[in-house]
Amino acid sequence: MKIDNLEILNGLIAGAEGGTVEFKETTGQLERGMETLCAFLNGTGGTVLFGVTDKGKIIGQEVSDKTKRDIAETIRRIEPFATIDISYTDIPGTNKSVIALSAEEQRYMRPFTYKGRAYQRIESVTSAMPQGIYNLLVMQRGGTYAWDSMQNPGLKISDLDETAILGAVRGGIRGGRLPEGSMQEDVRTILEKFDLLNDGKLNNASVVLFGRNFYHYPQCLLRLARFKGTTKDEFLDNQRVTGNIFNLLDAAMAFFFKHLSLSGKIEGLYREEELNVPYKALRECCINAFAHRVYHRPGSSVGIAIYDDRVEIENSGTFPPDITIEKLLGGHNSEPQNLIVANVLYKSAVLESWGRGIALMVNECRRVGIPDPEFHTDGNAVWIVFHYTRTTVGQDPTAPPQQPYSNPTVTPQLGKLLSAIGNNTLSAKEIMEKTGMKDKRNFLKNYIHPAINSGLVLSLYPIGSKSPQQKYYLTDKGKGFLQQ
Template structure:
């Protein structure tokens, strides 16, 4: 770096990768900044430049050099910091320390604390960010799921669920038939028990007691009335191991998911199917349980059903380098919790590594729905399912009955349609006068229109509702 380059840097000012210090008297603050740069994209601290960008230099003594050499030893893990001295003349020098990060070793800490660099500011790294970076390290010993479950033993696990996992794994051809029924041996094979001690993954997968140590083993479910969270029809919050939570979520979906009905050709019966294929939603829930950030103590997987959509949220962020758009195409499998994901795979719940989100998209399209939307917001990852057709509202001025909503759905899918055909499509048709009254009531609410008179009258959804 020559004098011209130095003056250009000073003129541009401080940034995410550049910081000025007037002298090495500020060495500690400089090391905190270098720690933040090691946790980012690297950068340089220049001693001998004021915060205003004035090049003043300083005298660099042997004592100064020893102090500068000693400080980087307080990084954990050891960080690479290169040193450069620039002679300014008149016994003045500029000292440059350059952080050269290794992304596989992040997060770095200095003197016991992690730091981050945001713009030209250095601050203590938030705990959630630190744990996320820690979980991304290739060294599995630092991941949350591999840490010891202090105070928990085999007796604190759902042993029947463990044996069920073995049965399903053997049936799927992913566990050998010789696995047997010895619980500690099974846990050892699944890498959930080492040296006689359980890890956190064992609690997430099979635990029976969660509070106060594992509040994150939680599922939140809600069926909202309308298209926002102002009012709900059902709301539940439960704790449990991942397989129990998955079962509870599927029960909730079967109870509250709108039904798309159709008449089977050649039969006087109606076949009811969930609006969204349950296989799609199960895949999305499994994805959430495997990839969520369990270091967030108050975190959870959330399932929300609205009149016009369904959403699944999980606390955490996407793996470094992945975007929501990447989830719809081929991408590297980077499960945040590979041990947990491995047990789901051995049990036969996950079919192929790295194909979960693509499978969700393919099954949705196959069922005739738009591609689901993936997103990342406020420290959470979400997937949103939107139906291809009309969904009858629960409330217009006042609550609609289930029969009135059924009439709306039939009219939306088959209109213009006469009264007699509406009744043929209904699961349990009442008297024709009752259905006629419902239609006129819906017409007064401006939800349907009619054309013709008497037996020749046909009904259709109003254009405003079907658009």
């Protein structure tokens, strides 16, 4: 963009410094200016103005032949070759000018470097680009879009969880995103249609979505923590779970139900249960974290931290280079980093494909009267913060409290189960050993399922799940009955 008159110049300055505009007083700051221009090239483009203070005041500078040679020399140090427009706007009544270096978006040539180093722009801050983001842009430029599409010749279909695959298909059929006949197809055909199997070879996305063994995929990790108070000084609960996306999502939601207060409000004839933060908002946030995170760094993960006043959900990576936080909150097209993973989650009716997940989170928080979620990134990670208060969600805090646990009456079977679990988190086998029961079918039908349906017990994974890691623990309601 040519910036060769004061009207255009004043229009740029009026917008202040940000994701696409930077002010420098003189070309004495040419090095820092070129780093920022490199960052703009790695994003959606932008302009660096020399002769403008950081407050937006035009002061100009004298432009000599040496100034022009220095600018030309520094531009040659940007690689690969980039198209840069150089403009000079004279300041009336002086011998000074404002120098503008502008770069349009050149996304198919990214990543760009200046003196061998890549830079990125986040809001009004220019910083060195993390190697993970640099590698991702290199893969995009080379035609291999992402880590999830890379084949792993050592993988076999037997390494995947067939139950999880068929569960995803059932979800897609229920959501109207897969045809009814999909359940009649064999697993190999399903994997091929999901773009997880090509020429007999499975790709990395197949493990992320449906894997069973994660020895070679340590990044398929979820960190869970409940802290006492509002700082990280003391743990109340600390867990690490490895698994595929569907298992990790189950584990995340179970952790929320374990540690966030459950309360209710009356809607017509029905009582509707709410967490401190709406579970739909938390679930959508977790789905986005698993779907859009960076996977090619072995030490990366998703983290959930619950405090007395907030929930923080963090994942490795950053927002797409072309999407600022303003665009994120104001409506945007979905640009997943992991196309194959996102496509399977969409077909399984787990993930939205139209960029509406952010709006869902915001609307859910507004519905129950808590602050909008906050979205943050530092170029290495993205984290979302949900603030809440300890008062009951959706209820009048001035209303007199109900007497807890007045209904229903606990049967002898449920009493026996509650006593066996106590304050522990136990597997079915461990509970049966403590109660002396032998018949697992009878145990699940007459003890576990009624306890879950009564809100006395929660499972780490959804009821009916065949996960070998399945365990059970008491809700606050169950602990109340146990004390009685």
